[in-house]
Every structure is written in structure tokens, then in C-alpha cells.
Amino acid sequence: MQFLYLLITLLVVGADQGLKNYIAQNYQLGEVHSVIPNLLSFTYVQNDGAAWNILTGQMWLFYIISAVAIIICLYYLFKVKKQRKLFNYGVALVLGGIIGNLLDRIHLKYVIDMIQVDFVRFNIFNIADSAITVGIILVFIYLLFFDESDPSHA
Numbered sequence: 353m354q355f356l357y358l359l360i361t362l363l364v365v366g367a368d369q370g371l372k373n374y375i376a377q378n379y380q381l382g383e384v385h386s387v388i389p390n391l392l393s394f395t396y397v398q399n400d401g402a403a404w405n406i407l408t409g410q411m412w413l414f415y416i417i418s419a420v421a422i423i424i425c426l427y428y429l430f431k432v433k434k435q436r437k438l439f440n441y442g443v444a445l446v447l448g449g450i451i452g453n454l455l456d457r458i459h460l461k462y463v464i465d466m467i468q469v470d471f472v473r474f475n476i477f478n479i480a481d482s483a484i485t486v487g488i489i490l491v492f493i494y495l496l497f498f499d500e501s502d503p504s505h506a
Contacts, residue, residue, distance in 0.1 A: 357429050357444040364448025368479035369455060372464040384468070393468045397476050400462040411457055418454040422447065438498070442490030445483040452480030 379385070379396035386393050401408035425447040429440060456463040465476045 353435075353440075354430055357440050360441065360444040361448040361451065364445060364479065364483045365452045365455070368448070368452035368483070371466065371479055372452075372456065375466045376464055379466075386470075390470050393470055394466045395468045395476050397465045398460075398462040399465050399476075411461060414457055415454070418450050418457070421450050422454075425450070436494060436498075438490055439494040442487040442494065445487030445490065447487075449480040449482070449484035449487065452478070452483070 375394060375396050379394070381396055381398065384393050384395045400411070402414065425443050428443050429447070453463050463478065463480075465478045465481070467478060467482070468474075468476045
């Protein structure tokens with residue numbers, strides 16, 4: 353089953369890096385293209401901070417946090433032998449998102465963001481950010497609503 357979780361992680365990393373590469377090769381910094389009018393645009397930005405541009409320029413901190421988070425995710429995927437599919441799907445998504453953004457930070461010293469929702473004022477983000485968010489939501493759903501002692505939730 354761990355193969356499936358690694359596949360999810362690799363798909364997230366591949367999709368994230370593929371879209372980031374496409375944006376970097378085909379857009380000028382700050383360039384905006386509507387994908388779905390009044391709903392979704394691609395806007396090329398470079399973010400050297402975390403979400404909402406906090407801790408700008410603190411790459412060393414992001415490297416440490418990413419390394420620790422990757423180790424924790426791998427521990428839960430491979431060392432803890434319980435059947436918790438929803439939890440593990442969430443962890444696999446988080447792992448893929450962390451790796452996707454870490455690759456940018458190591459290679460570029462910033463993260464490429466491009467997804468902009470047009471109907472609300474919200475920060476521009478990327479596939480890795482989305483995977484981390486969805487993954488954390490899945491983990492929280494599991495932790496809040498599923499009983500660890502009940503084998504039927506696997």
C-alpha cells in the first residue's frame with residue numbers, strides 16, 4: 353500500500369513542478385492570464401517567504417522545517433503499521449507539497465506561485481500549497497471523526 357502513497361506524492365511533485373516550469377518558461381514575472389474568466393487566473397509570482405509572504409527571505413528556516421516535516425511524513429507512511437487510508441492519503445499529499453516547494457527553494461531560492469482565484473481576494477498559490485492544504489484537511493477529518501480503535505474505518 354505504501355507504493356500507492358508514494359505514487360500520490362510523486363504525482364503531486366510532478367504536477368507541481370511541471371506547472372511551475374511551464375509558468376516560468378512562458379510568463380513574465382507578474383504576467384496574468386485568465387484561465388476561467390472571473391474565476392481563475394494564472395499570475396506568475398516569486399515568493400521567498402511562506403504563506404501570506406511571512407518570514408520573507410528565511411530560507412534556512414524553511415529548509416529545516418521542510419526536512420523535519422518530510423521525516424515525520426515518511427515515518428507515518430512507513431513506520432506506523434495501522435490501516436488508515438484517509439490519514440495516509442492526507443500525509444502523502446502533504447509530503448508531495450512539501451517536496452514540491454522545497455525543490456523550488458533549493459534550486460531557485462524562492463517558490464513559484466501562479467494560481468489566483470478571481471472572485472475573492474486571496475493570495476496566489478501553487479499546486480504544492482493546494483496539496484498541503486487538502487492533505488492537512490484529510491488528516492484533521494481522520495483525527496476528528498474516526499475512532500482509532502475501530503477497524504472498520506480503514
